[in-house]
Amino acid sequence: MRVGELTTFGVGGECRLVVRVTTPEELVAAVIKCEQDKIPYRLIAGGSNVVWQDAPFAGAVIKYAVAGELNKNLTITGSTIFCEAGVILADLINLAIKHNLAGLESLSGIPGTVGGAIVGNAGAYGQGISDKLIAIVMWDGKRVRVINKSAGQFKYRDSIFKHKDYLVLAATFKLERGEKKVLSKKAREIIKLREKKYPPQLKCPGSFFKNILAQDVSKAVLKKIDPTKITHGKIPAGYLLEVVGARGLKSGGVKVADYHGNLIINTGKGKYQEVKQLAQKLKGLVISKFGLRLEEEIRYLP
Template sequence: MELADVTTLRLGGPARDVVEVTTEAELVDAVRTADAAATPLLLVAGGSNLVVDDAGFDGTVVLVRTRGVQVEADACSGAQVVVQAGEPWDDLVALAVESGWVGMEALSGIPGSTGATPVQNVGAYGQEVAQTIAWVRVYDRTQQKVRTIFAVDCGFGYRHSRFKAEPGRYVVLAVAFQLRLGDLSAPIAYAELATRLGVDVGDRAPLADVRRTVLALRGSKGMVLDADDPDTWSAGSFFTNPVLDAEAAQRLPEAAPRFPQPDGSVKTSAAWLIQAAGFERGHATADGRASLSTKHTLALTNRGDASSADVLALAREVRDGVRDAFGVTLVPEPVLVGCAL
């Protein structure tokens, strides 16, 4: 199997061995078997956050196809929704909106699996999964046992968690979300979304309206998968938004976006830095095989016949250009498998 067939960037060479699992027990068994044989292991579910080397993966690739959503709901405590790791994320968000579960509607349209969301603390348009996760069930490869880790112990931060801090140690099996019941969204925290909805920041809006508006916003930026649109053949946002100390943020141009954080740091926009450094939408490698999306500078795209080397070369060009212009080093968001910037 070519890993290009199971990643949204459509990149990656052959896997040595492939195991497909459909239950938690099969997933744990596949990981234990690989570990017992000291075989390199790569877990692939949605494949939306991976950049895999052209040489492929010399080990076992486990395709996580586990499914299942269990719900316990009542008017007092809301809904606790336990979701298997392989469930497609956007299917879950659609179900939440249809069912009147509040708290993940602004995360509509994000590709990938539910099990990947706590690792990156996936977020968009003012929401993060950390706001609604109750606990995460994992297989701990170090302790060689299944564990339940409650949200308070997950180490959630901006695009970060304890699962990301110790790469490879934890295999997410299931995620439990605690969601309020209602017809209106959580307070809208993102100005662009509030404007599109015709409400003020902090107001609520009907769940279905929020989902529809987020899908439209993401679609306009090429951030909703479309088999016919190369602008969506990406890993989503390739770089995280830099979080700077106050002094570094002060050195940015006056026009640079600044979002003060509770700890005194300042978040800025990677997309703004990329464009201000001279990289316009559609900026491409010399052969045109990889380019920035024509809709959004933060997405690096495969135009149809790119290699991983092509995309990484473009990423280096952008990273180095931003560093030279502003003294800020952009950090990649996808997981790089067998390759590096």
């Protein structure tokens, strides 16, 4: 199967096999089996934050993403929700809203699974998945462990899971009381707003580069930046890219959106190398102009 078909970007060549799993137990069993049989493997969940290589992968892609089913992979007790990692993030958010629970609604419209969101500490509109997280059930390669939020080392679009070969199996969130009507209105508004940047059917992996934390930037560099563009303490990568003229730049089948500097789109037959070339070019332009190093938010796999 072509792995690109398992991703929202649509880039990526063939793999030896795809193993579809729907529970944490099946996920761990699939990983153990691959290790025993010495088959290389990679995990893809919603596939909404990855750029997969074109060269054939002589291994297994383990696909873990399931629509939520209350009482099976999502349970709710008071204001606490326990959720398996393969649950679609939107299902978790909808459940929270339905139960008058606030704290996740700003993440409305982010595709993918709860596990994928935890790995990349996904967020939007000032809210992050780790804000309301209290514990994570994970597989450390040898055993299942429950760790607290601080052990997850969450930072802006970062967590320990980006740096270690751990599996996120499930998570517990502690939410606040809210009002269903208000929360669902906010969620609907956010989804509507997001559709301008991400119209349905757009082939992309979300924002390509991370924004840059203003606190990490020298005063001399900050002087070159329009202060009105800094939001939630971050310099948007899209702003930097637009200043250097990134909009509309192309590399074969991939291009920067005409309306947003930090959005790389697959126009149909985009290739992995074309994506890498374009990303290199964009990074070079931003370094030359601002002396700032952009870092990919997406993950190149395998």
